[in-house]
Amino acid sequence: MDLFLKQTGLIKRRPVAKAMCDAGKIERNGKPAGAGDEVRRNDILRINYGFKTTEVEVLEVPSSSVRKNERTEFYHVIKEERDEDEIRSRIARSDEPMF
Numbered sequence: 001m002d003l004f005l006k007q008t009g010l011i012k013r014r015p016v017a018k019a020m021c022d023a024g025k026i027e028r029n030g031k032p033a034g035a036g037d038e039v040r041r042n043d044i045l046r047i048n049y050g051f052k053t054t055e056v057e058v059l060e061v062p063s064s065s066v067r068k069n070e071r072t073e074f075y076h077v078i079k080e081e082r083d084e085d086e087i088r089s090r091i092a093r094s095d096e097p098m099f
Helices: 002-007 014-022 068-074 084-092
Strands: 026-028 044-048 052-058 075-082
Touching: 002 014, 002 068, 014 026
Parallel strands: none
Antiparallel strands: 026 044, 044 052, 052 075
16 A cells, blocks of 8 residues: 555655554545555545545556656546645644645
8 A cells, every 4th residue: 555655646755655554544445544455456545634635546556666747547536625624724833744
């Protein structure tokens, strides 16, 4: 899971992807995902970034590194939701990271 998220650019760094999985912010097919979980074609991933939530369908799992301009070929965004209240709250408490 953490490698897929990093390779496709859904999350920029693998340690951040692992931390988000550990914190329960990533779901795979409606269930909490572990960092080491295997991602399969047609899986539905829900990623809670804190200030927005993105739901994607896995179209293909890369076998190796992926070029930046090819990353979106591996998933389809089903929906994105922004939490405006969370954004305002974090700006007001600007000492907290927005991952």
